[in-house]
Amino acid sequence: MVSKARALWATVWQRPTRIIAYDFEWGVAAFAAGIALYFALPFEPAWRILVLISVSIYALYVLSSRFDQSRRALWLVVPLLSASLGLFRATWHSDAVAEPSVRESAYTVTGWIEAVERSGTGYRWRIRVTEFDGYGDPPKPYRVRISVRKAEAMAGDAVRLRAILAPPPPPVMPGGYDPARKAYFDGISAYGFRIGTPEFVDLNGLSWEARAQRSLAKFRYQLADRILASSPEATAGLQVALLTGVRSYIPEEQIIALRTAGLAHVLAISGLHMGLMSGGAFYLATLLLVLIAPLSRRYDVRKPAAIIGALVATAYLALSGASVATQRAFIMVIIVYLAVILDRRAFSMRSVSLAALITLLLHPESLVSAGFQMSFAAVAALVVVYQYWQGGRQAYAQGLVARTKSGLVTLSITSLVAGSATGGYAIMHFGRMATYGFLGNLLAMPVFTFVVMPAALATLIAIPLGLEAVPLYVMGQALNVVIIVSDWVSGWPGALGHVKAAPGWVLGLYSVAFLWMCLGGPRLRIAAVVLSGLCFVAWATHPVPNMRVSDQGRIAFWEAKDGTQDAQTLYVSSKRADRYGREQFMQRAGEGEEAVTITPYQDARALCDALACRFKVSGHWISIISHPSEVMEACENSDLVVLTQRQAGPVARRGCGDKLLDRRNFARGGAHDIYLSGDTIKTVPAVTDARKERPWGKAPVLRRR
Incomplete structure (x- = not known):
């Protein structure tokens, strides 16, 4: 009996090792699929049930393997078990980060400012809350974001301070960016604006962790001010952003030019910056250690250099604010240095998969972000391409000319592959593409790679000695070249192209095709090409809404000018109201604001009186009314009626049926997209019943943090 128990325990213990060793990359992909399933579900799963499902799948595998010694069962176990674990991790994490919700009202907030961000003409304070009026201790909100007009604090x-706070807003369009979901996982319970004058106070009783975080935040912004004062004026904002992660000082025109030229990736500290910064430290340390002959002859100096590179990466992570994107890059860099120390292959698909797995374990919500998808797509594509390319080229070029040529070719291949890998995701997420992005990167990235980031490393080394002026000047002059390139490229005709937004399921299928292309064999890669082609066809044929009604009853609808579809006119109820929602509406249709004529429909398109406006869109009569007394008459003569000011009565609602949108609809469903096709009218709310079942769509359970 004891021997049988020991045999069963040995079987249970040995199976995980076999599963991990068997197609680890595909297992990580299945784990990510489980996380994606969590965010796609119309309800919130129970994590305890998911634990039971995972254990059951594994138990069935162990029992079946007692009778089948082959590895056939792994084909089913690995994806099912990995996906269930991914679903469980996402559910558990979502439950763990829940914070108390805040009803819209005025509150007194006490805490310390984590970050100061620029927002239009004002600023936003992200405050770590220590005391909160109206809530006990616990529970109280962990973090709030408050808008202020002046930077009165650092x-x-x-x-x-006293502030008007409200829950984070829902998406402004169906399937669009969800601010409430991001705030939920960022630990932000409320957005609002300050009223009155803030009072500076002393905080006592903070934990050691909070004190360390507060000191680091203060140090980062003090360092940002020091760099700002010592840098050339034209590039000071960019230099601060690259060295400390504080982006508040970058002029808006520079951001637009860099984005249009395909160079927006230089703004956010990610894999490129972390690799260049820590990689520069690694190569510098290697060079210095090689010069010590007794040491270099006896030991592999790359290993202590890798430790130095890892320490520099850790310092850069803390100094730059440790955003999720920077954490993702840090994980990848640390894995590379561990591979060097352990004499393993530094750049491989397994190391990329391991970095993705660690990132998803820490931040499952990052899977649905554009940054995660684009960064790992670029790294995975580069690993695949260079594995094939390096096999057929000379390992080391001989001579200065040959090495220069090889370096330029490598840089061109890197830009082309990374740009191609991230291009599909960028277009699907943002609805725009930098037409000349490859040329912009080819012209600017050599300067950025070989001058800007080495000068940034030299600056961080020189700051403790007070000698940062020279490297900051060099860094500024190099960044000025990058700005000149971005201004030049962004000024070319058609530099920024706009494409209509892709539905979420198309993005999911495209990701599957991309994984097949990177991880599969020849047949699976052919299938990936076919699947990606089908995705683009479905994307191109997917309809876009003809009309938008905001949650405040603001109207926007398309009408082609002179019967053509390439020169659009957008008719709106107000040019000033619902600006962000209108921009998203235009982006979804694949139209840039610079190419669209925005006109109030009351002036040119509608028949209006004191109580209502009436116009025709795609063969359908639409009535916009402001008083419930006109609802019944409008419903008799129109295909769709929008009551903007009040809620219709029960009689009018029964008489109109689905023809009517009023304050009741807006309160329940937020903004609505309206599709007009033939004789049918389809309205889609931004806030669905399924979203209300998710933690970020309803009040989370109050808990002690």
Whole structure:
């Protein structure tokens, strides 16, 4: 009996090793698929049930393997078990980060400022809450975001202020960006604006972790001010952003030019910056250690250099604010250095998969972000391409000319592959593409790679000695070249192209095709090409809404000018109201604001009186009314009626049926997209019943943090 128990325990213990060793990359892909399933579900699963499902799948595999010694069962176990674990991890993480919701009202907030961000003509304070009026301790909100007009305080300052706060807003369009979901996983319970004058206070009783985080935040912004004062004026904002992660000082025109030229990736500290910064430290340390002959002859100096590179990466992570994108890059860099120390292959698909797995374990919500998808797509594509390319080329070029040529070719291949891998995701997420992005990167990235980031590393080394002026000047002059390139490329005709937005399921299928292309064999890669082609066909044929009604009853609808579809006119109820929602509406249709004529429909398109406006869109009569007394008459003569000011009565609602949109619809469903096709009218709310079942769509359970 004891021997049988030991045999069963040995079987249970040995199976995980076999599963991990068997197609680890595909297992990580299945784990990610489980996380994606969590965010696609119309309800919130129970994590305890998911634990039971995972254990059951594994138990069935162990029992079946007692009778089948082959590895056939792994084909079913690995994806099912990995997907169930991914679903469980996402559910558990979502439950763990829940914070108390805040009803719209005025509150007194006490806490310390984590970050100061620029927002239009004002600023936003992200405050770590220590005391909160109206809530006990616990529970109280962990973090709030408050808009202010002037930068009256800096990061690290402890303040007490009065603010109007409300829950983070829902998406402004169906299937669009969800601010409430991002705020939920960022631990932000409320957005709002300050009223009155803030009071600076002393905070006592903070934990050691909070004190360390506060000191680091204050140090980062003090360092940002020091760099800003010592840098050339034209490039100071960019230099601060690259060295500390504080982007508040970058001029808006520079951001637009870099984005249009395909160079927006230089703004956010990610894999490129982390690799160049820590990689520069690694190669510098290797060079210095090689010069010590007794040491270099006896030991592999790359290993202590890798430790130095990892320490520099850790310092850069803390200094740059440790955003999720930077954490993702840090994980990848640390895995590379561990491979060097352990004499393993540094760049491989397994190391990329391991970095993705660690990132998803820490932040499952990052899977649905554009940054995660684009960064790992670029790295995975580069690994695949260079594995084939390196096999047929000379390992080391001989001579200065040959090495220069090889370097330029490598840089061109890197830009082309990375740009191609991230291009599909960028277009699907943002609805725009940098037409000349490859040329912009080819012209600017050599300067950025070989001058800007080495000068940035030299600056961080020189700052403790007070000698940062020279490397900051060099860095500024090099960044000025990057700005000149971006201004030049962004000024070319058609530099920024706009494409209509893709539905979420198309993005999911495209990701499957991309994984097949990177991880599969020849047949699976052919299938990936076919699947990606089908995705683009479905994307191109997917309809776009003809009309938008915001949650405040603001109207926007398309009408082609002179019967053509390439020169659009957008008719709106107000040019000033619902600006962000209108921009998203235009982006979904694949139209840039610079190419669209925005006109109030009351002036040119509608028949209006004191109580209503009436116009025709795609063969359908639409009535916009402001008083419930006109509802019944409007419903008799129109195909769709929008009551903007009040809620219709029960009689009018029964008489109109689905023809009517009023304050009741807006309160329940937020903004609505309207599709007009033939004789049918389809309305799609931004806030669906399924979203209300998710934690970020309803009040989470109050808990002690």
